[in-house]
Amino acid sequence: MELLRFQQACLAFGTHPVLDHVDFSLFAGERVCLVGRNGAGKSSMLKVLTGQQTLDDGQVVKENNVVLARLEQDPPARIDVTIADFIREGAGDLADKLQRFYQISAEFDADDEALLREFSDLQSELDARDGWQLEARVNQLCEQFVMAPDATLASLSGGWLRKAALARALVAKPNILLLDEPTNHLDVAAIQWLEQFLLQFAGAIIFVSHDRAFIRNVATRIIDLDRGQLTSHPGNYAEYLDRKVKMLEVEQQHNALFDKKLAEEEVWIRQGIKARRTRNEGRVRALKELRKERASRVEQLGKVDFAIEQANKSGKLVFEGKKLNLGFGGKALLQDFNFLLMRGDRVALVGPNGVGKTSLIKVLLDEYPVESGDIKRGTNLEVAYFDQHRMALDLDATVQDNVAEGRQEIVQNGQSRHVLSYLQDFLFAPARSRTPVRALSGGEKNRLLLAKLFAKPSNLLILDEPTNDLDVETLELLEDILQQYQGTVILVSHDREFVNNTVTSALWFTGTGKIVEIAGGYDDVLAYQQMQQSKTEVKKASNEQIITKPTEQSAAQASASSSKKLSYKEKRELELLPAEIENLDQQLSALQTQVNDPEFFRQSADVTTALLNQIQQTESKLAHAYQRWEQLEALNQQ
Template sequence: MNLLRVQDAQLAFGADAILDHVNFVLEPGERVCLVGRNGAGKSTLLKVIDQQVVLDDGQVQYVGDTVVTRLPQDPPAQSPQRVYDYVAEALAESGELLTRYHLLSEKMAAGDASSGLLTEMDSLQAKIDALNGWQMETRIEQVLTRLNLPADTSMAELSGGWLRRVALARALVVDPDVLLLDEPTNHLDISMVRWLEEQIKEFKGAVLFISHDRAFIRHLATRIVDLDRGQLTSYPGDYDRYLAKKQELLEVETAQNAEFDKKLAAEEVWIRQGIKARRTRNEGRVRALQDLRKQRQQRRELQGKANLRVNEASRSGKRVFEGEQLQLQFDDKPIIRDLDLLLQRGDKVAFVGPNGCGKSTLIKVILGEQDVDGGKVKLGTNLEVAYFDQHRSQLDPQKSVMDNVGDGKQDIVFQGRPRHILSYLQDFLFSPKQARTPVLALSGGERNRALLAKILLKPSNLLVLDEPTNDLDIETLELLEQIIAEYQGTVLLVSHDREFVDNTATAVLYFEGDGVITEIIGGFSELEHYLSMKSATAPSQDKSSTQGTKTETQRSHSTSLSDKGSAQRQKKLSYKLQRELDGLPAAIEEKEHQLEQIQQQLNEPEFFSQPLEVTEPVMQQAAELDEALMMLLERWEELENLSKQSS
């Protein structure tokens, strides 16, 4: 039996319909993932189902007494309100009475036994009895216990991840049949994402969720529904089947459109023939041409892909950062303990760990913006930093996209060539109309694209990306992965998107807590392998006896990215690293060939008799090729040794 039905839904906020006479059905027990490009209308559809947005036409039908609740995209604001009170608010009148009863009970426990208080308590008990409110109180306590939430803690004391957990408690306390989740993994660290996955799997009702976290989708979705150009298409099965089927349908659509356009072009040639042809014109054929023109006019083209490119600066020094025995703590909390770290040009390092563990602090140390309490720090030279801030503080919400990205200029310089700001923004899928729109009016994904456009415009050789994947659609995520892979500079990445880390990072700095930071060569898959091995070999001992003490084993986890003997490397190569190893011989051969050609120029007798402006660029190119070749050889040796150790 269906839980809800969306029938012939029509909704438009502009020229193109967000929902174009669509239908949708949700069955009990389903976990449906709603996917689509940024701005396609996914969040709007959830609001329609939650009756927060009214359709232009069509209807949403709940079957029977179906209860629907929605977890918004953003966590609740920090406030003096207690967790218990915020969760109880979802129960309307019963929640208000229970909140008041809870408060009066605390007063009585504190020694207040006035007659007025007792009278109000009696009145509240009667009202709660009449509404069967004690059952609701039991439900609140069960949900808070299940989610491990402190009932009497102020919302102002909670981090973003805990606020998201409180919001989920508020959604679950009404015992819904349908749970709507809008980007539930945003701002959650990896442990919280895993926890959320388990909570959703245990939920007995149906779930309709929006997410761009591919690992999250793969673990949870039983069906994929794609919102594309106002149309909903259902794809039963898992996410990988959806990708394959979607690609097939797009190829069919492209072929059909090409055939249609060919027929239309032939008819346009016919209609423009001379006088003789007009006299013998087939009026039925003319009407058919008019229908073809109308169909072509109504066609909604597939939105193109973003064209993300980096405006790279001149190369930095080979050493980007070096730290020896670094120590840092805030108050009594260790942030960095006995850390040896060497970052070299071309490293792509992911910072992984729970929220508040010190990832952003270490980045500030690397950039020279944060002093350490102890240890030696050597900063890199010739660094040009582009910083993607997860809070988007570099964007002025009141200004337009073009003013934010171009700093008010109409003409910009990108990769050494002048471009108009509107042309540049089209690479990031902003039409001229959208480019003139205030950032305040954009969706979360569109704001992230605007910030990417701003930071990628700046010449850089050190790219710092702090949670860049939040709200980005999957196609843009894949393009971002590609530019990181091709980027010649250094990348520091903070992300809780497991697949994104797997596809981009060559090493992970894992923040284990208590200031211990461990290097793992590879991506998130290698990190999971390390954690599982650590869990399997950890001695059973009293946790309290080891708290606050750093053992010699932990000391070995303090890391240098150039250390070839790390124990973490003694494991099977991941698929990504194996592919890299397989491709290195060809890359080395290509560099050797290029260097040989340059060397032949240098060996010519007349070469050094030429002006300096002619010889110097060639010599510089030879030096760069030689250094690149050495780096490839070092990387090949490193991966080859790791491959032998794992065999």
């Protein structure tokens, strides 16, 4: 069922086309990801759908009774309201009409005809819009999202504010949900929660995101917005990227042939009187059309092209911490933490919001004192620090002055370079470089902060949430730059794919003050968590078996086993069990990856049931292997 469609939609800002005679349809049950470069017009397209932006030409046709709701990208303007009131505002004027109905009911006057008409109209509208259930929906959403209705927004963290905003969007029971960068400022646990919620949402979804893992897990279709044109692709993100590259290659070849023909015709027209003979008038008219076509061509936006100014090597030791302890408000952030960072290491700090990742960075930079413990800092450190709040940017100064600090030239790789030329590598045109930072978008501010950091020599990069608002092309280039960087990198990011592609190890913050070092990226942290969870479940099952009332026979067996030595066969089994456990764990991880695929449950019931049964059998085998390993290990120690 078609819910809405664009018909020859046109929208432009100055000479910049956002939508250029675009046709587009959205169907029930779809989860459409809108992708494109920063500034392509994705947010503007969402504003057209909600009526905040009007088209220059064309129209948007919606089916009757279709309700749209949008999850805003920016945090709430007011945080002194209760969660229930904030959610209720998502129903628009329905809450006011319901309140007015109850007010008239309390002041009912049968002789007031105007009041009677208003009462009747309100009753009809509330019937039509199911307004009587508004309060029940508000309470239901608070219960579903585990939020206290009477708590204020000021008491919520960034992730919980995002959940409250989502509840606010859902209270109107929308058929279409619009999401603009929904994963920004969310930790991985909140992102995974959001993924599962959206997969179960009954309506259609249009979302804008640069989180590649999120797109892969959620999207059923990808819409590419490029220079005013929309191109539709099935929901396989890897295939979309391949097709996009091929489309751009074909476009470049076509443009090259076109330019060659135009150049030949321009040479011909300048040959003199021959070109103006009557028999050549058709060729002259064709040349004029070629000129018009070339003038109307919209060139592809250039790609970011930057490099990091690298300083001389630091000492081999960068940081060493011994038994570090730090806490805030009675909560332990670091507890007897030992840390060793060597030159060339690339480490990610992974964990939920509020567990101490940024605090550890402040400790390393000597901005926070530890409560106890010793920390040693290496020699010759040149630090470039990307702060997630962009505190290094002067919002009232221009882009140019933020980078060059009033100068016209910067020194890069030992050579002097004009700042405007340098900023063009970060896609800031000369006119944009003279713009106050306050007027920039979120993605532009992040690019500017990268430009500011990379203009100065460094051998230690500390990046705290650098990926927010950056488009995919810039993210991929930043990944390549970090892989080639000769210095040391400390990264905080909730972009799972970015972490996997850039670091060699991770520090997992458990939230209790304990920090675990794990080789690899985010996927390796996830595998470690799953292994720990499996061990906990096995131990719990073993304890439950021990607590169960023993029989005389089991007591005798326990007595016999306590004095029993391992046989050769049991020793051999004990040696082989770790490899078997690792193999089963890998099998289980691979099977769970298949189930997590958004397309999994669209397959036939026979296929899904067989795979789910296989997961259950593998889990049972893994639990049995852990239990057997613990039994043999206990005997071996005795």
